Amino acid sequence: EEEEEEEDEPDEFLKTVLGPEEAFIEKPAVIRLQQPDILELCNRHVTCEPVIFKDTDNEYRYYDAEFPAEEQSIFMDPSNPSAAVQLAALDDKVQNIRWLRPFQISYDSLEVKLGTERPKLYPKDSQVIHPHVCMGALANSWFVGALAMLVTRPELVRKLFVGYSSPSCENCGIFTVRFYKNGKWVNVTVDDRLPATMQGNFLFSRSQKGTELWLPILEKAYAKLHGCYELLYQGSVQYALKDLTGGLPQKLKFSDPDVEARIKNGMLWKEIVQLLKSESLVGCAIQNNRGARERYMGLEPLQCYSVIDSKELDLVEIGEKMHERDSILRLLKIRNPWPKGSWTGPWSPKSDRWVEYDRVASLCGQEGNGEEGSFWMWDQDFFNLFDTLSICRIFKDPWRCTRMKGKWFKPTKSPAPHRGTAMGPPTSREPAAWLSNPQFHLFVKEKTPCVIILSQRDSRAHRDDPSWVPNSYEAGIGFAVAKMSTVVEKGARMRKSDLIAFSHFRKDRDVSLPFTLQLSPADSPYVVFPMTHEKGMAGEFFLNVWHKKEIFIRGGEVVLVDEAAGSELDEDPWEEFVPQEHEEFDPDMFGQVGSSSQRAGTTLKEEVKPTVSQAMARSERKEGGGDVFKALLTLCSELGPRLSMEERRSLASALGLDS
Known part of the structure; x- marks a missing residue:
């Protein structure tokens, strides 16, 4: 009788795991246990339906009731x-x-x-x-x-x-x-x-x-x-890399004018080398099949290859002859993870180039057959045949991440927008309304590089919506970064040049700056404004700030500004914002951010060109002719407040006004 009474008592370990009131389950239910607890139950042969069942080979195995075999x-x-x-x-x-x-x-x-x-x-x-x-x-x-x-x-x-x-x-x-x-x-x-x-x-x-x-x-x-x-089904390599690493994914199309220019001047090569040194992930693909398969010499379109190494060799220095009339040879090592699609062109595993350039073969480890499943390509062939580069920047120590979560709310009928309202970027009609967007204050004690990533909820979370389409996002999202002192001083009078940085608006899951910000205690605190491109686009967002030194973020507070000060503006205080489908990549991704015009992603030269055109056009409309002097006067009056003192002096010198 005593033994029977002991058998009626629940297992002591089970008591600890489930709690006294849950030790006995009268009907099937999912018991939410952690993996170590389940392993312990399996090893102790404790049957706990429907989580643990006795399998056919007399071993106890885990059965997932939340994701059944159905x-x-x-x-x-x-x-x-x-x-x-x-x-x-x-x-x-x-x-x-x-x-x-x-x-x-x-x-x-x-x-x-x-x-x-x-x-x-x-x-x-x-x-x-x-x-x-x-x-x-x-x-x-x-x-x-x-x-x-x-x-x-x-x-x-x-x-x-x-x-x-x-x-x-x-x-x-x-x-x-x-x-x-x-x-x-x-x-x-x-x-x-x-x-x-x-x-x-x-x-x-x-x-x-x-x-x-x-x-x-x-x-x-x-x-x-x-x-x-x-x-x-239907996704992007960038989304998957973000989910698998928590890193910063980016996509480059070689057909984009900016990327094409960086290929020609060698900047993209340097970026790839730097990415590989930092142990980030680099992939390549042929997204647009532009011709016969013979053109690709074994490469398979629509397959993702991995770039795993690079070599830049001075052929004269190592005692080799010139290659394609060039003394510098640049090679990329590509891994092909698929059963087919290996490169058969120059510098492929069976290429005669390895025999012809035996010292290069030694430096690249190609003295034998090389590494299985990988091959080398000349950089010119690489950029001519592949058309897309997938990048995932991996943050390693001492980088750390501060994560914040917030919401955009729909505007109410109240005359003054409430804090956190989705008001979008500024317009000429409402130059101050954008300041009612969510705000996050960023404090730094030491100089630190910083990467900011704004995300919205994965669209696959809305799969119950009958109109749901994979990779489709209704809201174009973006953000701006400014010094708090500037926001307090200028408020609605702020122009693009007053910002530390701003991202493009994109209808995508993640938006980031194409370069690394450099934050300084002298300019602290900063204000980050997460925004939607369209006014009133309510939803949840996530703000991830990667940094090397300690920072502190406080969210949801509104900076006091003089909203009435924007009434004197007769144009948009910022330039027209257009949502983009694809993110741009900046060659200064690993560099520091320079002057105010560079922080905005442009150079002074690029910024002057449209301003001159606009000034000339206004001069023609108002005066009936293209008076160059009046156009330059308009240019100086409009561009002057957007430039630093050094830039103003350079402009004055160029116009002959410094004497």
């Missing part, structure tokens, strides 16, 4: 799976989909000899993770491509798995993955039941070495984060 975890509309056009590769009969544990997967078709090797997340003792990836039945090359870039830095892949311990996690079938979403890191716990075909093969993405589970587990956790696998 159609709802694959399809947006489980009742109508045939509508999933992005999953067209699936069989017509949905019941053919199986959910299998890794030890149940068939590896014969993957050309993998399993032998005594058990499937595991990634090699435990080796720092190298197999870099080659394979897509499955889901059109999510954007996400798999980002993972292929990430695996060039194996430590970044390992950091995504929280509390991983091998072989405990594999034995119990539980993994916790972290993603950077909506301004913070979010943990997602999944079991290891993976969608498979009737033949027992992986249905979705996998590592080419099938026994490494990091890719299908990451893909499953990402699908759970968004709701189902189908929701992973």
Whole structure:
């Protein structure tokens, strides 16, 4: 009898984990436990439905009740799976989909000899993770491509798995993955039941070495984060890199005039070298298929490649002959993570150039066949054939991040806008209204570089909306940075040159400055104004400020200004704002910000040109002719307040007015 009474008592460990009132569960429910607790329950063979079940091999494994092995975890509309056009590769009969544990997967078709090797997340003792990836039945090359870039830095892949311990996690079938979403890191716990075909093969993405589970587990956790696998179609490499690293993603199109100019003058080459030195992620792709496949010499359009190394060699210095009439040879090392699409042109693994330039081969490690899955390209071929560069700047120590969250509110009928109202940028009709946008005060005690990123909630969070379209954002967002002293002094009279910096407005998830700000205690505090391009666009936003030295941010306070002072303006106090779809990249991304005109992303020369044209046009309209003197007088009167004293002297000297 005493033994029976003891059996009736709940397990002491279970009491500790669940609490006295939850130790016995009368009906099926999801018990929200942390991964260490679940591992302990598995190891102690504690059955706790529906989280833990006894598996067929007499081992206790984790079953994720929140993301079950059912159609709802694959399809947006489980009742109508045939509508999933992005999953067209699936069989017509949905019941053919199986959910299998890794030890149940068939590896014969993957050309993998399993032998005594058990499937595991990634090699435990080796720092190298197999870099080659394979897509499955889901059109999510954007996400798999980002993972292929990430695996060039194996430590970044390992950091995504929280509390991983091998072989405990594999034995119990539980993994916790972290993603950077909506301004913070979010943990997602999944079991290891993976969608498979009737033949027992992986249905979705996998590592080419099938026994490494990091890719299908990451893909499953990402699908759970968004709701189902189908929701992973149509995305961008930049979004995925941000979610996987929390870094600063950027995209460059070689066809953009600014980027094209930097390719010609060598600035983009220097930027790529600097990015690789800082251990940031760099990828490239051919987005626009502009000709016959033979033109690309083996490269596959619409595939994401990784740039992993660079070499700039002085051929004369190393005793080699000139290359294409140039003594400087620049090479980029590219990794191809896909089963096809390797470069076959000059400097490819089997190219005669390595024999012709044997010292170059030695310096590039190409004395043999080189590294499997990678190849070198001459920089001219690289810029001629690829057309897109994907970048993710990784912040390392001593960089740290201060994160803030806020909201834009719709304007009310009150005569004066309330604090935090989405008033948009300034206009000639309402030059002071923009000051009612949310404000964050930034205080610094030491000089520090700073990177500011403004984000809005991921549009996939609105997937329940019938009109939802992936990567579509209704609100164009942007921000401005100014000294608080300037805001207090000028208020509505502020012009663009009075700002420390301002971003472009873009209908995108993230907006950042294309350069690094340099903050000084002498100018502290600063004010950051997150804004929407259209007035009244309510919503939530996230402000991430990366910095090296300690800073303090206080949000939601309004700086006192003289709003009536803007009544004398007859034009927009700032230039016309137009939302942009793509972010620009600035060559001074790693440099300091200079004069006021440079801080605004332009040079004095660029700023004078439109002002001269506008002054001449106004002179013609008012006086009936193009009086150059009057135009210059108008130019000086309008441009003067926007220039520093040194710039004013330079302008006066150029016009012959300094005597």
